[in-house]
Amino acid sequence: NAGVTQTPKFRILKIGQSMTLQCTQDMNHNYMYWYRQDPGMGLKLIYYSVGAGITDKGEVPNGYNVSRSTTEDFPLRLELAAPSQTSVYFCASCQMSESKPQHFGDGTRLSIL
Amino acid sequence: AQTVTQSQPEMSVQEAETVTLSCTYDTSESDYYLFWYKQPPSRQMILVIRQEAYKQQNATENRFSVNFQKAAKSFSLKISDSQLGDAAMYFCAYCSNFGNEKLTFGTGTRLTIIP
Numbered sequence: 342n343a344g345v346t347q348t349p350k351f352r353i354l355k356i357g358q359s360m361t362l363q364c365t366q367d368m369n370h371n372y373m374y375w376y377r378q379d380p381g382m383g384l385k386l387i388y389y390s391v392g393a394g395i396t397d398k399g400e401v402p403n404g405y406n407v408s409r410s411t412t413e414d415f416p417l418r419l420e421l422a423a424p425s426q427t428s429v430y431f432c433a434s435c436q437m438s439e440s441k442p443q444h445f446g447d448g449t450r451l452s453i454l
Numbered sequence: 455a456q457t458v459t460q461s462q463p464e465m466s467v468q469e470a471e472t473v474t475l476s477c478t479y480d481t482s483e484s485d486y487y488l489f490w491y492k493q494p495p496s497r498q499m500i501l502v503i504r505q506e507a508y509k510q511q512n513a514t515e516n517r518f519s520v521n522f523q524k525a526a527k528s529f530s531l532k533i534s535d536s537q538l539g540d541a542a543m544y545f546c547a548y549c550s551n552f553g554n555e556k557l558t559f560g561t562g563t564r565l566t567i568i569p
Contacts, residue, residue, distance in 0.1 A: 372555050383458075383545050383559030384499075391554060399556065431499060435555050442489070443557060445499035 343367050347432050347446035354422040354453050362417040362449050364432030372435045373415040374443065377401065377428040384431060390415055422453045456481045456548050460560035467536045468568050474521075475531045475563045477546030485551040488522070488529045493543040493562070502544070505529065507551075533565075541567045 348363045366373065371392045376384035376399075386399030390409040404426055406418045415434075419426060429450050433443040457480045467473035479488070490502040505513045505522050512520050517537075521530045533540055546560040 374556070376557075376559075381561070383460075383547075383561045384557070385559070386556055389554065389556060397554075429497065433499075433557075442501050442504060443555070448497045448499075450497075 345432055345434055345444050345446040347449050349449060351450045356422060356453060358422050359420050362430055364415045364446060365413050366434040368434060369412060370434035370436045374433045375417045376431045379428050424453045427451060427453045456558045458546050458548050458558050458560040460546055460563050462563045464564045466566040466568055469536055469538060471536055472534045473536055475544050477529045477560055479527050479548050483550055487549040489547040490531045491545045491547060536567050538567050541565055
């Protein structure tokens with residue numbers, strides 16, 4: 342059982358470059374999320390989606406874009422990488438249910454130099 | 455907006471002893487969920503325990519239990535018989551029951567287990 346899969350696991354970018362962080366889940370979950378975790382901090386929500394074709398901003402959306410064309414995939418795009426975007430990025434998914442646990446991917450460590 | 459506060463950046467405990475990690479939160483809602491997540495050095499986010507606000511009974515999962523005080527907006531995690539594998543960052547998180555299922559995290563507590 343794969344769960345939530347994120348690629349790549351590590352990446353180094355130069356300032357101004359762009360890239361896409363991939364996230365896919367095989368649990369048929371409607372809800373998907375992108376969080377970032379800065380050193381010594383908790384996770385902060387960047388964007389989320391409640392279903393295919395529906396996305397919305399979280400707490401820290403500036404500098405990022407997302408799309409949700411299928412239930413399985415929720416890529417996160419950085420258009421013009423900045424040093425402030427150096428962080429660990431987590432994708433998560435969950436299904437609307439009584440227990441509501443979120444399932445997390447293993448994270449992507451991104452460094453902008 | 456909801457906030458979650460973990461006032462203990464670091465805690466340590468002797469192996470086999472009991473430790474309690476603190477968490478407080480602020481919300482105007484009456485229906486919500488609370489979670490404790492464990493993040494070991496491998497960086498994975500592992501769900502430890504969850505509590506539904508409408509349930510008065512405190513949740514337990516083997517050696518892990520919570521003390522949920524709804525009026526005080528407090529949600530502490532007790533780890534009994536601490537083991538070396540319990541060493542990790544522990545995050546408290548809040549989730550509203552009104553749509554979107556977004557998690558609001560505290561800043562975490564780093565737990566060290568002393569052999």
